Each structure stands twice: as C-alpha cells, then as structure tokens.
Amino acid sequence: MNVALPPFKERARAALADRTLKLAIDRTTGTAEAKRAAAVAAFPEFDAARARGRAIKDHVIANLGHYLEMFERNATASGAHVHWAVDDAEARAIVTRLCLDAKAKVVTRSKSMLGEEIGLPHALADAGIERVETDLAEHIIQLAGETPSHIIWPAMHRTREQVAELFNASHQPPPEADDPATMVQSARRVLREKFLGADVGISGANFLVADTGATCTVTNEGNAELTTTPPRVHIVTAGIEKIVPSTAHAMALLRILVRSATGGELTQYTTFHCGPKRPGDADGPEEMHIVLVDNGRTKMLAGEFREMLRCIRCGACMNHCVVYRQIGGHAYGGTYPGPMGSVLTPVLDGLAAARDLPNACTMNGRCAEVCPVGIPIPTLLRAWRRRSWRERLEPGALRAGIGLWAQVAYRPALYRLASRIGVRALRAFGRDGWIGSLPLAGGWTAYRDLPRPSGRTFMEQYRDQQKGRK
Amino acid sequence: MTARDTILNAVLAACPAGDARAVADAAAALLDDPDSSRPPLAAPGLPEAFTLKATALGASVERVANMASVPEAVARYLERHGLVGLSVQPAPALTALDWTGIATHDHLAADEPAALGLALYGIAESGSLVVHSGPDAPILLSFLPLHHIVVLRESTLLPWLEDYAARLEAASVPRNAILITGPSGTTDIEGSYVRGAHGPGFLHIIITGTDDIPE
Numbered sequence: 001m002n003v004a005l006p007p008f009k010e011r012a013r014a015a016l017a018d019r020t021l022k023l024a025i026d027r028t029t030g031t032a033e034a035k036r037a038a039a040v041a042a043f044p045e046f047d048a049a050r051a052r053g054r055a056i057k058d059h060v061i062a063n064l065g066h067y068l069e070m071f072e073r074n075a076t077a078s079g080a081h082v083h084w085a086v087d088d089a090e091a092r093a094i095v096t097r098l099c100l101d102a103k104a105k106v107v108t109r110s111k112s113m114l115g116e117e118i119g120l121p122h123a124l125a126d127a128g129i130e131r132v133e134t135d136l137a138e139h140i141i142q143l144a145g146e147t148p149s150h151i152i153w154p155a156m157h158r159t160r161e162q163v164a165e166l167f168n169a170s171h172q173p174p175p176e177a178d179d180p181a182t183m184v185q186s187a188r189r190v191l192r193e194k195f196l197g198a199d200v201g202i203s204g205a206n207f208l209v210a211d212t213g214a215t216c217t218v219t220n221e222g223n224a225e226l227t228t229t230p231p232r233v234h235i236v237t238a239g240i241e242k243i244v245p246s247t248a249h250a251m252a253l254l255r256i257l258v259r260s261a262t263g264g265e266l267t268q269y270t271t272f273h274c275g276p277k278r279p280g281d282a283d284g285p286e287e288m289h290i291v292l293v294d295n296g297r298t299k300m301l302a303g304e305f306r307e308m309l310r311c312i313r314c315g316a317c318m319n320h321c322v323v324y325r326q327i328g329g330h331a332y333g334g335t336y337p338g339p340m341g342s343v344l345t346p347v348l349d350g351l352a353a354a355r356d357l358p359n360a361c362t363m364n365g366r367c368a369e370v371c372p373v374g375i376p377i378p379t380l381l382r383a384w385r386r387r388s389w390r391e392r393l394e395p396g397a398l399r400a401g402i403g404l405w406a407q408v409a410y411r412p413a414l415y416r417l418a419s420r421i422g423v424r425a426l427r428a429f430g431r432d433g434w435i436g437s438l439p440l441a442g443g444w445t446a447y448r449d450l451p452r453p454s455g456r457t458f459m460e461q462y463r464d465q466q467k468g469r470k
Numbered sequence: 471m472t473a474r475d476t477i478l479n480a481v482l483a484a485c486p487a488g489d490a491r492a493v494a495d496a497a498a499a500l501l502d503d504p505d506s507s508r509p510p511l512a513a514p515g516l517p518e519a520f521t522l523k524a525t526a527l528g529a530s531v532e533r534v535a536n537m538a539s540v541p542e543a544v545a546r547y548l549e550r551h552g553l554v555g556l557s558v559q560p561a562p563a564l565t566a567l568d569w570t571g572i573a574t575h576d577h578l579a580a581d582e583p584a585a586l587g588l589a590l591y592g593i594a595e596s597g598s599l600v601v602h603s604g605p606d607a608p609i610l611l612s613f614l615p616l617h618h619i620v621v622l623r624e625s626t627l628l629p630w631l632e633d634y635a636a637r638l639e640a641a642s643v644p645r646n647a648i649l650i651t652g653p654s655g656t657t658d659i660e661g662s663y664v665r666g667a668h669g670p671g672f673l674h675i676i677i678t679g680t681d682d683i684p685e
C-alpha cells in the first residue's frame with residue numbers, strides 16, 4: 001500500500017528526531033500500559049482467560065473451512081449477502097462496486113483496520129465517493145491526510161495542540177477551546193449531520209459468529225451504530241480469521257480483548273449485526289453485505305506464521321514495545337505497526353520490501369508477555385530473519401561480514417584467538433572506563449557507549465578460575 | 471474458479487476438514503468450567519453488582535419499586551437536568567405507563583435531548599444493558615439522545631456474559647443486538663477520557679423491582 005516511502009532507517013531516524021511525536025506517543029501508550037496493568041490485576045483469572053482465548057482461536061484456525069462455510073450459510077439465511085475476496089484488489093473492487101450500485105454519494109465509515117489493509121479510503125476517493133470517517137481518531141487523520149499510526153488509537157501521534165489546529169481549520173464554527181472535551185463536542189456536532197445523510201455505511205468486524213451468521217464490532221464512541229443504522233446499505237469487511245464458533249466464544253474473547261486494548265472490561269458498545277432490516281423493524285439498512293477477505297491469510301495458515309492468525313488486534317504488543325514507543329507507528333511503513341505489524345507487513349507487502357521490520361526488534365519479549373492470545377512474536381520475527389537470510393535479501397556487505405564471522409565461529413581455536421586480540425584492541429579505545437566512539441561502528445556508538453572491556457576474554461578468565469579451584 | 475473456491479480450497483489444503491460432530495464437541499468443551507476464567511461478580515446480589523459496575527463506568531443508577539414508579543423517576547431526572555420533552559420507545563411496557571405531566575413523543579430528532587428506552591436484559595458482571603432491534607425498538611434511540619434513560623427490570627438481570635449468549639442463541643437472533651456498557655466516550659485525543667463522543671453523554675438507569683403498589 002505504501003508507495004515510495006523512504007527506507008525504514010530514514011523514517012526511523014526522522015521519527016527519533018521528532019520530540020513532539022515522542023511526547024504524543026508517551027501520553028497515550030503510558031496511559032494504556034497503566035490501565036491494562038490495573039485491569040489485569042483486578043482479574044485474577046486473567047491467565048486462565050488467556051489460555052481459553054488462545055485455545056478458542058487455535059480450534060477455529062484448525063477448523064477454519066468448516067466454520068467459514070457455517071458462517072456463510074447462517075449469514076445468508078439472515079438475509080445478508082456474503083462475498084469473498086482473494087486479495088486487497090478484489091476486496092476494494094467488491095466494496096466500490098457495491099457503493100456504485102447503491103448510487104452512493106456519501107459513505108460513512110466506522111474504524112476498521114482491514115479497510116486500511118485493503119486500501120479502501122483511496123478506492124472510494126478514486127470512485128468519486130465522499131468518504132466520512134466517523135471514529136474521532138479517524139476523523140482527525142482524515143483531516144490531516146494521514147494513515148493510522150496505531151491500531152486502537154489511530155491518531156495517537158498527534159498532540160492535543162495539533163488536533164486543535166486541524167479542527168480550527170476545518171470545523172465550522174471552530175471549537176471554542178483546545179481541551180479534549182471541547183474538541184470532542186465539536187466533532188460530535190460536525191459529524192452528526194453526516195451520519196443521517198449517508199447512502200452506505202461501512203464497518204469492520206472483531207468477530208464473525210459462525211452459528212448465528214452475525215458480525216460483532218466493539219466501539220466506544222457510538223459511531224458504529226450511527227454508521228450502520230441510517231444508510232440503506234451496510235457493508236462489513238472482515239478477515240477470514242475473525243471467525244468464532246458461537247456468541248459465547250465471542251464473549252470469552254471480549255474479556256481479554258478489551259482489557260488488553262484499553263484496560264476496560266468491555267467497550268461501551270458491543271454490537272452484533274445479523275442481516276438487514278427485518279419486516280416491521282423500526283430502523284436498519286435494507287441491504288447487508290459481508291466481504292470475507294483472505295489477502296495472505298491462507299498463506300499464513302499453510303506456513304510457519306499460522307500462530308499469527310490468533311491475533312485479535314488489541315494493540316497491547318505495540319503499547320509495550322520499546323521500539324514502537326521511540327519511533328511511533330508511521331515509521332514502520334505498513335498498515336499494521338509495532339511488533340504484530342512487523343510479523344504481518346512482510347506477508348502483506350512482501351519480505352523484500354519489509355525485511356528491515358523483523359530486524360527492528362530488541363527481542364526483549366514484552367510483546368509476547370502481554371499478548372492476550374499468546375502469540376510468540378519474537379519467535380515469528382526470528383523466522384522472518386531466517387527466511388530473509390535464506391532468500392539472500394540482506395545487503396552484500398552485511399552477508400559478507402556475517403559469513404566471515406561464521407567461518408571464524410566454526411573454528412573454536414581461531415575464534416578464541418580472534419576474541420583475545422579483539423578485547424585487547426578494544427581497550428585501546430576506552431576513556432574513563434567507556435568506549436564512546438569506534439572506527440566502522442559509528443552507527444552503534446553514536447547513540448550509546450560501551451563499557452571498556454577488562455582486556456581478557458571470558459574463556460581466559462574461566463580457565464584461571466577453574467585452575468584456582470583445584 | 472471463484473474467489474470462494476480458491477479461498478476454501480487453500481484453507482482445506484492447509485487444515486483438512488474434521489468430522490462435524492467432533493468439531494462441535496470440541497467447541498463446546500472450550501466453554502467448560504466458565505467460572506475458572508471470568509471475574510467474580512462485584513457484589514453477591516445481582517442488582518448491587520450491576521449497580522457497582524454501571525456507576526463505575528459513569529452511568530447513574532436508581533432503583534424504584536415497580537414499573538408504575540418509572541414516570542415519576544423520569545420526571546425527577548428531567549427536572550434535575552433542566553430538560554423538557556422526552557422521546558419514549560414505542561414499547562408497550564413504557565407507553566402504557568401514565569405520562570401525565572411529561573411532554574412525551576415517539577419520534578427521534580437528530581439532536582434529541584432525552585430519550586427513554588427499555589433494556590431487554592442487564593448483565594451484572596459488566597454493568598451492561600442489552601437492547602435488541604425490533605418493530606418497537608429503534609436502535610437510534612440508544613444513540614441520538616444526549617441523555618439516555620433506560621428502564622431495566624430487576625427480573626431480567628443475568629449474572630454473566632455467557633448467560634446472555636445462551637438467551638440470544640436460544641431465541642431468534644435480532645438484526646442488531648447491542649450491549650451498552652456505560653455512556654459513550656472516547657480516548658482518541660492523547661488517551662484522555664472524554665464522555666459523550668457520538669452517543670449519549672449521560673446514561674441513567676432505572677432498575678424496577680417487582681413490588682405491587684396498593685391501588
């Protein structure tokens with residue numbers, strides 16, 4: 001989706017230099033981390049709930065064909081139309097055609113990361129359809145002409161002051177003050193007019209309930225219902241991995257999803273949509289369409305990234321990631337940022353384009369610790385690194401360097417000799433116990449100092465110690 | 471080959487279909503012993519547990535003896551907030567009440583100041599109200615007003631989310647089923663919580679008991 005972005009390293013460098021960005025990231029992720037911790041502390045059964053959530057997702061993934069067919073059958077029986085899309089282009093084409101068939105001039109959208117993944121915003125613009133983002137954060141980034149920088153708080157890279165600037169320029173009349181409450185009121189007023197005049201409402205789904213054919217969406221603002229109820233046509237786009245067997249299974253997952261995402265127990269609105277308006281119903285759309293999207297998911301199912309299909313898009317891994325918290329979401333360059341994005345972006349955009357992402361990780365394991373469905377993200381990132389090496393995607397100099405190191409490491413005597421020379425040489429660069437700069441290693445020492453080595457290798461010291469014991 | 475076949479073939483190639491019966495049994499087993507993985511209720515009694523949760527979320531809760539006491543409680547709420555006029559959900563349980571003294575109507579304006587609805591269930595675990603769409607239940611009634619007043623009959627309180635799931639799947643699933651858990655809110659600007667984003671900024675819940683009033 002991202003055409004002609006500068007390389008990852010440049011994006012990361014620019015993000016690191018942006019102090020306002022760092023401030024904005026800290027304000028939101030800091031709160032999110034504290035609230036999640038409090039929610040988990042207040043729920044002693046959290047680990048058991050996680051184990052159950054993980055087992056539910058594994059069961060669905062192992063029986064995905066069975067459940068997809070069951071969902072399709074029940075959704076169709078409810079009067080919804082089910083469409084299938086192999087990739088993003090097909091999904092875009094289906095949604096655009098449905099909008100054009102409905103003669104839509106204005107489309108309201110409730111936040112959906114899948115919509116971003118398939119490039120829906122651009123597709124609607126290209127079709128000449130006015131798109132109104134109704135989630136507050138999506139409204140902010142629509143005004144700014146940006147993409148989401150976080151899967152739960154898409155506008156978290158913007159400070160309150162920056163949001164005020166956007167609203168002052170586009171809301172009529174502009175908000176009276178720049179505190180969040182006044183700005184939220186202003187957006188409420190501006191968007192309220194749009195909701196009731198839309199021709200089509202588009203939403204995503206957190207779960208697809210196989211045995212009822214319903215789609216389930218969780219939101220806090222109430223914009224989802226205002227998006228899906230008034231228009232004549234409601235379109236849902238969802239990844240095929242969103243299936244759960246029944247409503248009760250969805251409930252078990254909701255308990256861990258919301259706590260991990262925002263630290264709440266449930267979001268303010270948990271909505272199940274099942275087909276179009278029934279005869280006599282007081283309101284609701286006349287048509288409901290569900291677009292089931294593959295876009296790389298069956299490839300993941302068949303390979304070593306299957307576990308990633310458990311992801312319920314809670315965002316906890318990015319809130320707790322030391323790298324994300326330094327560079328924010330945009331630097332990653334994909335639809336999905338942070339640790340989960342570093343696993344998914346190579347699937348979606350290809351490893352050649354995204355091979356820097358699995359490397360931009362300290363392997364500290366925080367993401368896997370907080371992931372509510374136990375996805376071993378560091379292990380999956382290592383799998384991408386291995387594949388990148390196998391496919392010879394690393395630059396020649398790096399490959400040569402690592403190849404040389406490997407040649408030495410295969411020969412213990414040579415390796416010990418080299419490290420003996422190495423530590424002694426390194427000492428020469430030390431000042432006051434620290435090494436502040438090194439030839440050929442400026443990329444490393446520009447940001448951190450190394451302690452000056454003792455001058456003797458581990459093996460030398462170990463041998464002496466063993467002798468001393470005897 | 472259609473997209474549907476392409477996708478299902480790829481899925482089945484990676485994960486061959488199992489016996490439908492065995493899959494259903496495995497799915498049911500995943501829900502065994504629900505107590506081991508859900509939080510305890512906030513209080514032993516359902517109305518008390520519900521009230522603790524709902525008020526913590528920013529809703530206000532009051533308990534009245536029975537349905538007949540609802541108009542009086544609503545009148546007090548409207549007066550407290552300086553509101554005149556009330557959109558009432560066209561549900562017989564509400565329209566049959568004596569609304570003398572309150573200007574009620576049955577339509578919904580885009581910026582409706584206050585509306586009264588009836589919850590189908592309450593869930594004590596999370597302080598959630600359940601509403602279903604239907605001929606006498608417009609969904610927008612829960613979203614357009616600034617003040618959303620909801621009548622919850624004590625007899626419809628359920629302990630856990632699973633209890634509601636069982637009710638939902640036993641009956642015919644409505645077009646739209648919604649769990650409302652506190653007033654509308656957002657944390658989209660710097661993570662700070664603001665009430666009343668697109669939906670109601672105020673949620674007032676009137677729990678009705680079953681006491682008979684002597685006529």
Ligand code: SF4
Binds near residue numbers: 318340375
């Ligand atoms: S990988 Fe885990 S922590 Fe990250 S978004 Fe997905 S479910 Fe949440």
